[in-house]
Amino acid sequence: MSTSVRSARANQRRVAMATIIGTTVEWYDFFIYATAAGLVFAQLFFQPAGESIGLLLAFASVGISFLFRPLGAFLAGHFGDRIGRRAILVTTLVMMGAATTLIGVLPTYETAGVAAPIMLLLLRILQGISAGGEWGGAVLMAVEHAPANRRGRAGAFPQLGVPLGMLLAAGITALMTGWISPGQAFLEWGWRVPFLLSIVLIAVGYLVRRAVDESPVFQEIAAAKQQTKVPIAELFRKHWLLVVLAALVFAGNNAAGYMATGGFLPAYATSPAVGLERTDVLLAVTFAAAVWFATTFTGGVLADRIGRKRTYIIGFSAQIATAFPLFWLINTGELGMLYLALAMFTIGLGLSYGPQAAWYSEIFPASVRFSGVSISYALGAILGGAFAPTIATALVQATGGTAAVSIYLAGMGIVSLLAVLALRDRAGIDLSVANQAEQEVGATIFDTRTPAASADPGTVRV
Structure with missing residues (x-):
């Protein structure tokens, strides 16, 4: 094996490690909030509204951040297409960590009155802006560094940060509720610890991400001085339909992820309607995150073998088929049925999430790719997960x-x-800026494609 090949593979491993660690930290922060919203924020920050309305307000505060994801996506997309992917990744990581840590030291409504929920919402908005800019940079670093035949697998690594973040969030919260600060102690001070731990995770993520090389595609764009002056304007002028469709692709997955394995489920499963114990439910969610992790990676690998589109079709078909059995099993009130329900449902969830990074990266042209993937992801999150727990409640x-x-x-x-x-x-399409003309056409079935474009051997028909 030549030195250059070994060097390239070593760099790909560093990129994979940096993207998975960074996204794990980001989504740990995000899921910690959703978990706490379902368990204690109604009592701590929205107490005067009463139990039912307070829970709705707590879940609405989860959704508020999604409304600011497009702002983060716009900002990150603009600067990511102009100054590079790596700088944006470091910035979003630090912003998310700072907001999460500060939530851990907030006063509650009992001590600060209405100022407490206002401060909580402001910090949640910062989390939303950060999350909106995080994903696009992470997936482009992973996919643009990868060889064409392994983009699905490489793109699965930043995707794995989401179930890993949820596993970490649910696991640490279960540790607090079950052993370190059970009962009233969790309400008094235990809920703060998972938020404060974010500062340690941020330090690790920051060091890892700083050590990664810039994306080779952006290096080509910068060397050729082909950065688009206003990437977002060009994106919506030329590719607005693609943005809409890509957002809708993500919406169903995100709705399922946030409603079934995020903030809604712990609240529902511990309600009188089901009657399970809080720590037992959190451990079941931790188990679900592990299944989600495995099926997400499987989805990325399958995307390289049978195509992105076929993998998505399998994933969403499984998700639709299990929508009713999910709650039939949970409503038995038996802990074993909860584990089975979550394992069954997260199979489709993972298969419809693993291929996303590669497919998004391949359908947008190089000059607006960061903007395209970030904004589509952010809009899909609003349409899907933003208020899914509130709607479900x-x-x-x-x-x-x-x-x-x-x-x-x-x-x-x-x-x-x-x-x-x-x-x-479009599996296998050349992602470089030199292939911009081919990247501009043929991403949707509504395009009128020229014979030259339709003959491209890198485009897979499904």
Whole structure:
């Protein structure tokens, strides 16, 4: 094996490690908030509203941050397409960590009155801006460094940071509720510890990300001085339909992830309707995150073998098929059925998440790629996960059951599946700026493609 090949592979390993560590830290911070919102924020920050309305407000505060993800995506996309991917990744990591750590030292409503929820919302907004800019940079660093036949696998690494972040968040919270600060102690001070731990994780992520080389595609763009002056304007002028479809692809997955394994489920499973213990439910969510991790990586590997589109179709079909059995099993009130329900549901969740980084990277042209993947992801999160826990809680309160929630989950999956069918699989396409002309055409079934473009051997028809 030549020295250059060994060097390239070593760099790819560093990139994989940097993207997975960074996204794990970012999403640990994000999921810690969602978990705490479902368990204690109604009592700590929205107490005067009462139990039911307080829970709705707590989940609404989860959704507020999603509304600011597009701002983070716009900013990160603009500067990521102009000054590079790596600088944005470091900035978003530090911003997220600072906001999360500060939440851990906030006064509650009891001590600060209405100022407490206001400060909480402001810090949650900072989390949203950071999350909006994080994902695009991480996936482009991973995918643009990878060889064409391994982009699905490479792109799965930053995706793995999401289930890993949730596993870490649920695991640490379970440790606090079950052993270190059980019962009233968790409400008094234990909930703060997972937020404060973020400062340690941020330090590790910062050091790892600083050591990674800039994306080779951006190095080519910078060397050729082909940075777009206003990438977002060009993106929406030329590729607005692609942005809409890509956002819809993510919406169904994100709705399922946040409603079924995020803040809503711990609150519902520990409610009188089901009656499970808080720590038991958190451990089950931790288990679900591990299954999600495995199926996400499987989705990335499958995307390289059978195509991005086919993998998505399998994933969303599984997600739709399990939308009703998910709650049928949970509503038995048996802990074993909760584990089975989550394991079954997260199979589709992972298979419809693993291929996303590679597919998003391949459907947008190099000059606006950071903007395209970031904004599509942020808009998909708003349409999908932003208020999914709030919607689910409202549906349960209005109907007295979970059938409406299952219909909502299945409906979101169907919308995403239709969006998947409207996109072309472009596995193997040359991602460099030199291939910008081919990248500009043929990403959706609605494009009128020239014979030269349609003959490209890198475009996979599905």
